[in-house]
Amino acid sequence: MxxxxxxxxxxxxxxxxxxxxxxxxxxxxxxxxxxxxxxxxxxxxxxxxxxxxxxxxxxxxxxxxxxxxxxxxxxxxxxxxxxxxxxxxxxxxxxxxxxxxxxxxxxxxxxxxxxxxxxxxxxxxxxxxxxxxxxxxxxxxxxxxxxxxxxxxxxxxxxxxxxxxxxxxxxxxxxxxxxxxxxxxxxxxxxxxxxxxxxxVHTRNMSGVGRTIDTDKIEQHMKRFEHLIDHLNMIMPKDSKSRQLDAKRTFFYLEKKLILASINGDANRYFQLPRLIGVVAQEYFSLPKKLVLSLFHILVALLPVSMSRHLIEIRYRPEQRSVGALTKTLVGNGH
The missing domain is CATH 3.90.550.10 (Spore Coat Polysaccharide Biosynthesis Protein SpsA; Chain A)
Incomplete structure (x- = not known):
């Protein structure tokens, strides 16, 4: 075989x-x-x-x-x-x-x-x-x-x-x-x-290079993530089903939600920040990474919209990222 x-x-x-x-x-x-x-x-x-x-x-x-x-x-x-x-x-x-x-x-x-x-x-x-x-x-x-x-x-x-x-x-x-x-x-x-x-890495699989952040894409990827978690909860082996996953409580979802609110100038971003920082503090990240992530999200939430958006674009700029998943989350990407 x-x-x-x-x-x-x-x-x-x-x-x-x-x-x-x-x-x-x-x-x-x-x-x-x-x-x-x-x-x-x-x-x-x-x-x-x-x-x-x-x-x-x-x-x-x-x-x-x-x-x-x-x-x-x-x-x-x-x-x-x-x-x-x-x-x-x-x-x-x-x-x-x-x-x-x-x-x-x-x-x-x-x-x-x-x-x-x-x-x-x-x-x-x-x-x-x-x-x-x-x-x-x-x-x-x-x-x-x-x-x-x-x-x-x-x-x-x-x-x-x-x-x-x-x-x-x-x-x-x-x-x-x-x-x-x-x-x-x-x-x-x-x-x-x-x-x-x-x-x-070439022009066709890096089609987001040079584009500004696409909020519609962020929303689409958040929805996709919810579908993924729902699917996972359905097919999870029986020994895992006693602890179902909640997409809206994960770092991935909360981070994207804060970024979206900050780009749109939504005042709710101030209230979302403590919950996200609390999640970061409890994660497996190293202490230096926790500090960097916390500072990044604090700045994103508190800076004026134009500066906040620029900071997000710097972090997720495609040509500076080695992991495609982050690029696909924030900008358009080709087939």
Missing amino acids: FKIAVIVNCYNYAEYVERAIRSVVAQNRSDCELVVIDDGSTDASWEVISRTGVTAYRIENSGQRRACAFGLDQTTAPFVLFLDADDELVPGALDTIVPYLQPSIAKVQFCLSRVDGGSTSLGSAVPEPELIREPGNLRERVRRTGVYVSPPTSGNVFRRDLCELLRDADYDDAVDGIIILAAPFFGEIVSLPVELGLYR
Whole structure:
């Protein structure tokens, strides 16, 4: 039986998809099941994919989540890696990952080296190795903050039963949503502080660069987060259901709520501040990080709207952030 399936999902990435495919083939592992899904590309992606000779399917455009779910139906391996078509695995990546694939493991996550469109190193990883090493009970971290340190899609290997949750996530188009959030509740998380893949930063996946903060996007992501938490509460294993999650009490939600209120000049931001600072004080963050976060949110709440907005834009400016999730929360981002 195959130990791992790699599903490459592609939408209009003709210039990169062959690199992604070749990076998997070069792993030279007989226990790797490779499938490529062309999600109705309108460029030359299908022609590029076809000439590689790997197992591939061309479907009507339906979005990343549905394309990856279709890929699940074409594979049988008990563990799955969804590789974005503009990303790559480094040589020997699967040799490092496969020994960790055991029934008790819900997810293996690893760092990705940031490169530009021409594969030139940008000198940092996502997430940084020291962040992925963070100890602590990840279930409790999700309960209290709504998040934990996790790489983008291509830096995760999921147990297949976790991937099946994608089929009921009709509120979402992304893959790195419910299955990342739910993973700590379904088994152990193995975090490897090594760079086993390439995360390509280019003009199309950094489409928010140079834009001002989009309040509509903030509201959309808050709503998406509520849907994610509702879904997680529904599918959480029985031993966890006695402690349901409340999206509106998490750091993630409260922070976005304060930022939105500050941008809009809502007087309620003053009353929201103490609750958010109280949540920060109780979190797993280091003391220096707690102090920095607290100062940031105090300034955001108390400064005039124009200065507050500028401060928020500095913190979340896309070209200065290595973690895509923060960028997607505050600015527009392309498919």
